[in-house]
Amino acid sequence: MDKLERYRQCICKFLAEQSVGENNEPDMECQLIFDGEHVRVASPLENHYQLLDIGWQGLKRVYNCFIHLDIKDNKIWIQRNLTEVNIAQELVNRGIPPEDIVLGLHPPYKRPYTGYGVPSATVLSHSSQRSV
Amino acid sequence: MDKLERYRQCICKFLAEQSVGENNEPDMECQLIFDGEHVRVASPLENHYQLLDIGWQGLKRVYNCFIHLDIKDNKIWIQRNLTEVNIAQELVNRGIPPEDIVLGLHPPYKRPYTGYGVPSATVLSHSSQRSV
Numbered sequence: 001m002d003k004l005e006r007y008r009q010c011i012c013k014f015l016a017e018q019s020v021g022e023n024n025e026p027d028m029e030c031q032l033i034f035d036g037e038h039v040r041v042a043s044p045l046e047n048h049y050q051l052l053d054i055g056w057q058g059l060k061r062v063y064n065c066f067i068h069l070d071i072k073d074n075k076i077w078i079q080r081n082l083t084e085v086n087i088a089q090e091l092v093n094r095g096i097p098p099e100d101i102v103l104g105l106h107p108p109y110k111r112p113y114t115g116y117g118v119p120s121a122t123v124l125s126h127s128s129q130r131s132v
Numbered sequence: 133m134d135k136l137e138r139y140r141q142c143i144c145k146f147l148a149e150q151s152v153g154e155n156n157e158p159d160m161e162c163q164l165i166f167d168g169e170h171v172r173v174a175s176p177l178e179n180h181y182q183l184l185d186i187g188w189q190g191l192k193r194v195y196n197c198f199i200h201l202d203i204k205d206n207k208i209w210i211q212r213n214l215t216e217v218n219i220a221q222e223l224v225n226r227g228i229p230p231e232d233i234v235l236g237l238h239p240p241y242k243r244p245y246t247g248y249g250v251p252s253a254t255v256l257s258h259s260s261q262r263s264v
Binding site: 055104 | 159163165166167178182186187188191193195197200202211236237239240
């Protein structure tokens with residue numbers, strides 16, 4: 001199987017597992033958002049994956065994206081994690097090499113010292129543009 | 133053209149317009165997330181669309197979803213809007229009937245009095261489940 005397709009399937013399976021749970025509140029939902037097919041001119045290699053709680057708990061609005069992963073330039077970026085799961089370690093356990101995981105939650109200067117990957121030069125030049 | 137396909141195209145065009153702008157910061161990007169193709173068992177009619185700023189401004193992490201729209205049960209839901217644009221009015225101007233727009237940002241009890249749409253019984257029964 002193609003490496004990126006394997007990464008996509010790994011992410012989708014992981015997020016589907018994380019989203020399983022009981023939700024008995026009538027105006028709440030857990031959304032699993034996969035943007036895995038679009039090819040854009042400025043960033044042809046980007047895929048986006050999110051898990052979020054959204055809705056109303058009585059009179060309180062809830063909008064909470066608790067996991068966000070991207071595939072950019074052949075690497076998996078961890079962009080948000082409000083869970084207790086060590087997502088990078090979890091991905092490594094599932095066969096993703098550490099150098100293909102970028103800890104987006106760490107500032108760029110720290111990433112070379114995390115034991116995980118760093119963005120390639122291609123991504124750095126992309127990220128200075130709007131990605132549409 | 134199929135009504136939902138027209139709604140999808142309208143949303144994508146609107147979000148693409150909203151995302152246009154200058155971004156000269158090397159570690160920032162504006163992501164346009166379209167989950168428009170997936171069909172899931174529990175919620176076959178849901179599509180998700182987001183616009184978010186993500187990255188680092190120096191030592192400050194930025195993660196800001198400023199627009200989120202859904203298509204659920206043949207209606208467009210406005211789930212998040214941190215812009216000054218009146219998105220509901222903008223969609224009406226583009227030919228979407230008000231009764232097909234649900235103001236998710238208003239609590240459920242208020243929606244019948246907004247002049248816009250309300251969820252159908254189908255969505256209410258879906259929203260009590262996890263949407264995977």
